[in-house]
Amino acid sequence: MTLARVALGLWLVGGAALIGLNLDAAPGPKTKKPAKPKSHAVSKSVKKPIKKPRAAAPKAKEKPLEKKLDKPVDWSVHARRFTGESERVRDRSIEALRKEPNLKARLEEALGTPKHFLALDVIVALELKDMAPVLLRFSEEDETGYSYHALNAILTPQNQRDVLKAYRERLEAQRKPGGRKLSPAAQVALIDAMTRAGLDLDPGLVEAFLTDVEPEVRSSGLYYVRMALLKKRRYDGLKLLAVALADPAFQIRMQALYVVSELSDAARGRRAIQDALRNCAKEDFEEARVFCDSLKNKRRGGGT
Amino acid sequence: MQLTPFPPQRPPHPISPDRFRRRRPRARWIFWIFALGASYWLGYHDRKLKPIFEDADCERVYERLYGSESEPEFRVVFGYKDARPARFVADRYERLLFIQRLTGSCLGTDLACGFSRDRGDADLLTRSIVGPDGQRKTVRVRVVQPSASADDLENRKDPFQRWKSKRAEEAFLKGFHEAAVVLYNGHSRAGGGPDFEPPRLNPAESVDFTWYKAHEPGFAKVLDALKEEASARTRMLGFYSCASHKLFTDRVREIRPDLGLVTSSRLIYFSDALETSLETLNSLFSMKCEKGFRSALRTPKTRAGGARVSGFFRKSSAPGGSAAQ
Numbered sequence: 369m370t371l372a373r374v375a376l377g378l379w380l381v382g383g384a385a386l387i388g389l390n391l392d393a394a395p396g397p398k399t400k401k402p403a404k405p406k407s408h409a410v411s412k413s414v415k416k417p418i419k420k421p422r423a424a425a426p427k428a429k430e431k432p433l434e435k436k437l438d439k440p441v442d443w444s445v446h447a448r449r450f451t452g453e454s455e456r457v458r459d460r461s462i463e464a465l466r467k468e469p470n471l472k473a474r475l476e477e478a479l480g481t482p483k484h485f486l487a488l489d490v491i492v493a494l495e496l497k498d499m500a501p502v503l504l505r506f507s508e509e510d511e512t513g514y515s516y517h518a519l520n521a522i523l524t525p526q527n528q529r530d531v532l533k534a535y536r537e538r539l540e541a542q543r544k545p546g547g548r549k550l551s552p553a554a555q556v557a558l559i560d561a562m563t564r565a566g567l568d569l570d571p572g573l574v575e576a577f578l579t580d581v582e583p584e585v586r587s588s589g590l591y592y593v594r595m596a597l598l599k600k601r602r603y604d605g606l607k608l609l610a611v612a613l614a615d616p617a618f619q620i621r622m623q624a625l626y627v628v629s630e631l632s633d634a635a636r637g638r639r640a641i642q643d644a645l646r647n648c649a650k651e652d653f654e655e656a657r658v659f660c661d662s663l664k665n666k667r668r669g670g671g672t
Numbered sequence: 673m674q675l676t677p678f679p680p681q682r683p684p685h686p687i688s689p690d691r692f693r694r695r696r697p698r699a700r701w702i703f704w705i706f707a708l709g710a711s712y713w714l715g716y717h718d719r720k721l722k723p724i725f726e727d728a729d730c731e732r733v734y735e736r737l738y739g740s741e742s743e744p745e746f747r748v749v750f751g752y753k754d755a756r757p758a759r760f761v762a763d764r765y766e767r768l769l770f771i772q773r774l775t776g777s778c779l780g781t782d783l784a785c786g787f788s789r790d791r792g793d794a795d796l797l798t799r800s801i802v803g804p805d806g807q808r809k810t811v812r813v814r815v816v817q818p819s820a821s822a823d824d825l826e827n828r829k830d831p832f833q834r835w836k837s838k839r840a841e842e843a844f845l846k847g848f849h850e851a852a853v854v855l856y857n858g859h860s861r862a863g864g865g866p867d868f869e870p871p872r873l874n875p876a877e878s879v880d881f882t883w884y885k886a887h888e889p890g891f892a893k894v895l896d897a898l899k900e901e902a903s904a905r906t907r908m909l910g911f912y913s914c915a916s917h918k919l920f921t922d923r924v925r926e927i928r929p930d931l932g933l934v935t936s937s938r939l940i941y942f943s944d945a946l947e948t949s950l951e952t953l954n955s956l957f958s959m960k961c962e963k964g965f966r967s968a969l970r971t972p973k974t975r976a977g978g979a980r981v982s983g984f985f986r987k988s989s990a991p992g993g994s995a996a997q
Contacts, residue, residue, distance in 0.1 A: 513765065629831060
């Protein structure tokens with residue numbers, strides 16, 4: 369068998385040499401490749417210019433901050449100054465960007481390119497609210513989900529309703545056969561936006577989030593359930609919470625247990641939760657088992 | 673006079689040069705598909721494919737990194753990425769972008785891709801690569817983040833946030849005992865980081881950098897953890913955070929001069945930090961030697977991160993000796 373494998377291997381290699389290689393090319397005389405112009409990196413080791421000691425040179429005057437910031441630079445350079453810099457630098461960059469001609473067109477061009485995130489940061493920092501339709505359109509194909517975050521930051525009372533409606537439609541459409549599938553990052557961004565807005569979603573849709581293949585989508589769905597239970601007192605969310613308590617990932621089960629810990633005694637005593645907590649003994653993540661037991665006992669103690 | 677009939681036109685030869693030339697590319701494709709299939713069938717994919725290193729030192733570096741474990745772990749821990757004065761906290765989204773890239777399909781020779789997720793552990797991703805000894809290894813990448821939600825104000829009231837912060841900090845500090853590589857992607861907090869909790873605020877409701885600088889709550893824990901003998905398992909520590917080179921390098925070097933460090937000399941933008949940390953993992957999986965590693969951190973995609981690697985390719989005095997021993 370080994371011999372057969374070796375023979376077949378040789379045959380393959382030989383075949384590749386005969387057929388796979390370009391036989392059409394005439395074996396002409398070998399031509400020497402034209403010498404590459406020596407790059408700086410190569411020549412550096414050969415011809416290293418001798419540096420003159422700078423000790424005698426007078427120390428150059430440092431440019432004042434104002435001059436540095438006023439220097440005409442690409443919009444993306446200003447956008448980078450939003451991170452880690454002082455408020456003063458940030459404000460100067462925003463000021464400079466406001467004076468930039470055709471900025472909106474350039475930002476729109478940058479969406480989906482390596483400058484994508486910087487463009488979104490500029491839209492948010494400059495509060496370019498009239499770019500909302502551009503972002504809503506672009507967000508449909510944005511797999512990073514960041515255009516949704518930017519869009520959420522520039523919503524106005526006038527367009528908020530329509531935008532949230534579009535979000536809901538996108539989330540619902542992807543669950544339908546043939547619907548456009550959103551990336552996990554986009555789904556999480558949309559579910560989080562729904563949670564913050566406190567919108568009522570169809571329980572079937574929320575259950576679909578809680579049983580999604582991506583744990584991040586399930587976690588976001590669970591955060592929505594938390595909001596529905598704690599802020600809107602929607603107790604139909606208890607059944608959904610029970611779904612999360614049986615999640616395959618221990619991180620989601622822990623998150624669900626923390627939501628249970630925040631519930632009122634009355635809500636925790638409901639059958640859906642009590643049935644789910646009865647499975648504590650089967651929990652294989654120790655921390656979750658201990659926590660689950662403590663919640664069960666807390667209920668028992670509170671009830672007597 | 674009898675006219676000779678006009679000779680009928682000869683049909684083209686089935687293997688006329690024209691047709692032959694047209695058919696050749698297709699034949700070539702068929703051959704290659706067949707060859708690939710046959711080699712897969714023969715089990716060539718599972719044969720020992722020992723990587724070729726530029727030099728013995730580089731080979732030793734990777735032998736030490738991967739050790740004798742069949743499942744070496746690489747840990748990426750995100751810090752609490754608040755965006756004060758805004759309420760937005762970004763680390764959940766950044767981690768998800770990172771995971772989307774790791775689980776995405778592979779292009780070219782990239783190896784920081786094609787990972788599978790663990791069903792029972794949402795932070796764990798695995799894939800098979802060929803180790804420095806030519807044996808297949810399953811690399812485990814654990815990606816952890818601390819924020820409970822994207823809203824900083826909500827997180828401060830949420831009891832789940834405390835668990836998330838504690839778990840992320842543990843994942844980072846225990847990483848020195850359990851993982852070959854530990855990477856931090858978060859805020860430097862003026863030298864007080866790594867930080868996995870909602871930030872401490874001053875009376876003006878902004879991050880209290882003075883306090884962080886004076887107390888170094890995160891960095892002191894890192895230094896303590898590095899002093900423990902078991903921390904020698906880790907061969908590389910990465911700080912993808914603002915000005916981390918200036919803030920952290922020297923004092924880590926004092927404790928662990930043999931530790932490879934990836935730091936940034938600049939104020940690092942989040943997408944640059946993501947690209948650089950992905951490229952670091954890719955270089956480690958591809959076992960790039962010093963020159964290749966450094967140039968991978970200077971491509972147009974990664975250059976803006978200003979990342980620099982130091983101490984990782986340091987020539988060791990004890991050839992083959994593992995620091996974990």
